[in-house]
Amino acid sequence: MAQILDGKALAKRIREDLKKEIDGYLKKGMRNPSLVVILVGDDPASKVYVENKRKACKEVGINSLVFNLPAETTQEELLNLIKKFNEDDDIDGILVQLPLPSHINTQKVIQAISPEKDVDGFHPLNMGKLATGMDGAIIPCTPLGIWIMLKHYKIPTFKRDVVVVGASNIVGKPMALLFLRKEEAPVSVCHINTKNLKNYTKTADILIVAVGKPNLITPDMVKEGVVVIDVGINRTEDGKLVGDVDFEGIKEKAQAITPVPGGVGPMTVASLLLNTVSIYRMKHGFTPHPLTDI
Numbered sequence: 001m002a003q004i005l006d007g008k009a010l011a012k013r014i015r016e017d018l019k020k021e022i023d024g025y026l027k028k029g030m031r032n033p034s035l036v037v038i039l040v041g042d043d044p045a046s047k048v049y050v051e052n053k054r055k056a057c058k059e060v061g062i063n064s065l066v067f068n069l070p071a072e073t074t075q076e077e078l079l080n081l082i083k084k085f086n087e088d089d090d091i092d093g094i095l096v097q098l099p100l101p102s103h104i105n106t107q108k109v110i111q112a113i114s115p116e117k118d119v120d121g122f123h124p125l126n127m128g129k130l131a132t133g134m135d136g137a138i139i140p141c142t143p144l145g146i147w148i149m150l151k152h153y154k155i156p157t158f159k160r161d162v163v164v165v166g167a168s169n170i171v172g173k174p175m176a177l178l179f180l181r182k183e184e185a186p187v188s189v190c191h192i193n194t195k196n197l198k199n200y201t202k203t204a205d206i207l208i209v210a211v212g213k214p215n216l217i218t219p220d221m222v223k224e225g226v227v228v229i230d231v232g233i234n235r236t237e238d239g240k241l242v243g244d245v246d247f248e249g250i251k252e253k254a255q256a257i258t259p260v261p262g263g264v265g266p267m268t269v270a271s272l273l274l275n276t277v278s279i280y281r282m283k284h285g286f287t288p289h290p291l292t293d294i
Ligand code: NAD
Pocket: 142, 165, 166, 167, 168, 169, 170, 171, 172, 190, 191, 192, 193, 194, 197, 210, 211, 212, 213, 216, 231, 232, 233, 234, 264, 265, 266, 268, 269
């Protein structure tokens, strides 16, 4: 029976530690770390994500400024708002919740955020640093959270065969890059145009799945002793949250597995807090937060 990798508990511990750390800064007379979160339109899932981020910030002492902009906000208005916060020294992090309405060019928006304030790590400069293994990359929150979880639960990663299913810029690609940049482990990346997914997943010592399709990964597709990280978030007809893997079936074969909910999701939010505090620390002449400095 697999070990359950409890992201919820680990994220709680990280938040508690961050709260103590931030209390320490406040006692020294420093300001709170601060994060701007911009949501355009009223996509219900995005609203929930933004609310979770706001609550988590509040809990640890990060000032969050949440902007709920109407769906008809123009690209220019959004870019102007970003520019204003880029220039505001009291703002550490800027996050624009994706997806954006179709009349706004997402690439332009990502590139408009100052790379130093890019808490999501989606700016090409941060992605480029991550890809080339250069110092100082801000690492996208979901891959960072997964990395922290693997290390915390002492899952060996060196020379393991890693398979990432899903190749988005938000999860799959930066996840694969984390294993590649220091040649930690070989990585296969699969996506919609992978001819025979099972051929790849069967080889995995560590299988990370970020697709958005319930039961995409079934027990026959994995080998005995695999570590499975399930990033997917899917809502079933009866309103339950499930991931991309057949959790019940696979937990009999796996060495370790993340649950949904309570696995990767809370770690993603914790990583957002860590990235924000890391930027704050560097602005004040300190080292980056050790958990983000990987
Ligand atoms: P996306 O839609 O941008 O990318 C999906 C990827 O899956 C693409 O690369 C696509 O080619 C691939 N894909 C689609 N069908 C496939 C198939 N049949 N076989 C193999 N690959 C296939 O999605 P995303 O933003 O990367 O998110 C993926 C999932 O992870 C979603 O369910 C999302 O809700 C979830 N997610 C969770 C968190 C978290 O914190 N837990 C964070 C981000 C995303």
